[in-house]
Amino acid sequence: MKKSKLLALILAASMVLATSGCGFTGTASSTAASGPAQSESTTKTSDGTITVYDTNEIRTMVQWAASDNNSFTILNNVSEGLYRLNEKHEPEPALAESYKVSDDKLTYTFTLRDGLKWSNGTALTAKDFVFSWLKQMSTDATNGYSFIMTDYIVNGAEYLDNKAKAEDVGIKALDDKTLEVKLKQPTPYFVRLTVLPMFFPLNEEYVKSQGANYGLKADNMIYCGPYTLATYDPASGSTLKKNDSYWDAANVKVSNVNVRIIKEQATALNAYKSGELSRVTLSSSDVPAMKSNAEFSSTSEFRTTYLQFNTTDKVVSNKNIRLALGYAMDRKTLADVILADGSAPATGLIANGMFGDGSKTFRELNSDITTFDAAKAKEYWEKGVKELGSAPAITLLTEDDSVTKTVATYIQGEFKKNLGIDVKIDSKTKKAKNQLMDDNNYQMAITAWGADYDDAMTYMDLWTNGTPYRGNYKSETYNSLIADAKKQTDDAKRLQDMLTAEKTLVADDAVVSPLFYRGFAYLTKPNVVNLVTHPFGPPIEFKYASLK
Known part of the structure; x- marks a missing residue:
């Protein structure tokens, strides 16, 4: 994956430098709750100083x-x-x-x-x-x-x-x-x-x-x-x-x-409370207690976590099985309740806010192509089982970090509740998980991609090479859409190619099932204004910041 290292740049919110509540073109999932402040201290800024941190x-x-x-x-x-x-x-x-x-x-x-x-x-x-x-x-x-x-x-x-x-x-x-x-x-x-x-x-x-x-x-x-x-x-x-x-x-x-x-989140939170930091990122466990704080905000970034199906596996090569699994997951509950960290439910592969036609975002133009529908999930599952001859055993490959394991456990519960099936979780180190995917030794896996740049092509061309990591997906229709988009000089036609390609990949062929757009919740001192972090590209901006 030649672009994998660029993720370090684009995943701005993975830093506990935290993120900004500023909006961007289209819909930003950024909120600032009103209510009594739980931390009234302000960063010492008499010398015109902002202090942030990273781990x-x-x-x-x-x-x-x-x-x-x-x-x-x-x-x-x-x-x-x-x-x-x-x-x-x-x-x-x-x-x-x-x-x-x-x-x-x-x-x-x-x-x-x-x-x-x-x-x-x-x-x-x-x-x-x-x-x-x-x-x-x-x-x-x-x-x-x-x-x-x-x-x-x-x-x-x-x-x-x-x-x-x-x-x-x-x-x-x-x-x-x-x-x-x-x-x-x-x-x-x-x-x-x-x-x-x-x-x-x-x-x-x-x-x-x-x-x-x-x-x-x-x-x-x-x-x-x-x-x-x-x-x-x-x-x-x-x-x-x-x-x-x-x-x-x-x-x-x-x-x-x-x-x-500052390597420990608890240490950073204490430093924020004592006025040593201008902003602090919250752990999911801290969010419920902090949501009523006037200093609370959250935002999501241009990074999509999704299920990758292996289309050469004897079970999930069945499209009805893939559709059933995709419809069986309540992504809103996953993002808002389980993660509760500013993440947003995925309604397509391309993240909220990414560039579209200049007036609407790509996501707004392509609407919701990833949805939760328990009845449809059951219907497709029954069709798939009938075509396979019996109810299959399915294993979900995932990384062993705490957040991904939490997501995997939630998904496992959704499959049990809405399809009546027991999906096994295979938790590996990141390196081991990636190797299994590269070796084509998996059925479905939780993985993610962060935008290299603010254009849908940063996602769309990943599935043109037919590699095991991308589910061995091979589609002349999909590839021709991407090829035309890459050489197209008419911007409107290029955009339409990519809108159609996303629907082909996610809705029609069900090769991936988007889960959520990663986000972060944080506290910012009330005297700090416009401390901007971008959802892609260079992380945090101090140029636009000011102090009250």
């Missing part, structure tokens, strides 16, 4: 080596790309002030802003993007993300394989302010890719001058984002200070940000 160490500040959310959080706030996600999670001009697209939609020409500077006073030019992107498309990149460029940019893959020279790659600095990018095929979401840290610029002269020391300490880097890195300790955290050289410094309202490393 894992910051592994590296080297852009072409970074692959963890902590690193991406810091990089996203001390740097930025051509475009940046705004408070509504939409790309807006950042280091670029505008761009143009050729009629064939294969050439993008970006114009940079006037007077851009690195934090050391060096001019920031289009050549800094060329150097950075070529490095990400070379063997120097150790973060596993070369594909995010080589899949799209002309001769990018060839350059990575040492079969093309740098001058042959489809990225050129036409002058200091003009960057030209040539793509292999129309990619409507390309600008949304440029918000990712892999697309941030790097100054060649400075990087080479630092050699192996680049990124080891705060003093071994220069910055072009809203903040600079004042201190950096992988184990204990980092401090950020407002970057006065940033082009939009006038709109950066918080002067200082602390990112602490």
Whole structure:
């Protein structure tokens, strides 16, 4: 699975830096309860400081080596790309002030802003993007993300394989302010890719001058984002200070940000209550007691957990059996009662809020194609059993973490209640579970996918390769829809291809059965405003935050 590592970037809410209640295009499952506050303390902010936390160490500040959310959080706030996600999670001009697209939609020409500077006073030019992107498309990149460029940019893959020279790659600095990018095929979401840290610029002269020391300490880097890195300790955290050289410094309202490393959730909650943290993520067990707190909010992200059926298994190769299992699960109860952490019930494969046609989200356009219907479940089950000749034995493969085991146990109960069957749970480590799926040694499994970018294609092309991990699904109809969408220059036709493809995969062929969109519940101090976390892409944004 070539894209698996990019999940570390997209799963912003997996960090206990927590999430923001800001809405995004369409329907956000974000709530803020009213009622008496249970924690009246506020973070000490007389010096203009916001403090957040994460549970894992910051592994590296080297852009072409970074692959963890902590690193991406810091990089996203001390740097930025051509475009940046705004408070509504939409790309807006950042280091670029505008761009143009050729009629064939294969050439993008970006114009940079006037007077851009690195934090050391060096001019920031289009050549800094060329150097950075070529490095990400070379063997120097150790973060596993070369594909995010080589899949799209002309001769990018060839350059990575040492079969093309740098001058042959489809990225050129036409002058200091003009960057030209040539793509292999129309990619409507390309600008949304440029918000990712892999697309941030790097100054060649400075990087080479630092050699192996680049990124080891705060003093071994220069910055072009809203903040600079004042201190950096992988184990204990980092401090950020407002970057006065940033082009939009006038709109950066918080002067200082602390990112602490706190491994235990209970410790973090205590730190929040004592006023040491601006926000804390809640465990599911804490949610019921905190829902009436005025500081409580929740949100879901662009990540779908689903049942993957193995279409070559002698039992679940029967579509009626798959349909029965899909209809038998009450996803609303799963999300709202069992998980109770801000997760939302899945009504399709594509998560709530993902881009559709610009006025409606993809989910709104394709309606609810995953539903709970106990009567239909029983009807399809009886048909399937009749076709198989007898009631089959079924095993559910799952990971052994506490949340997934909770989900598996709930699903097991739903199958018992609504179908009268006893499904066995096979709980394995993540590595062992993935290996069993890769080896085609499973019937059905709980797995998940988080969006690489804000477009349905980040999900849809996963089922075109017919691998065991994707249930050995092979459909000429489905593949032709995805192939047409990838080359389609008419955006409306491309969208229709993907809407039809989702219905084909989930409703018609019942290859996957979506369960829930992962979410998080949290508390935020009342004096902290607009601390944004995106449902995809770079995790947490400090640029838009302010303090009352």
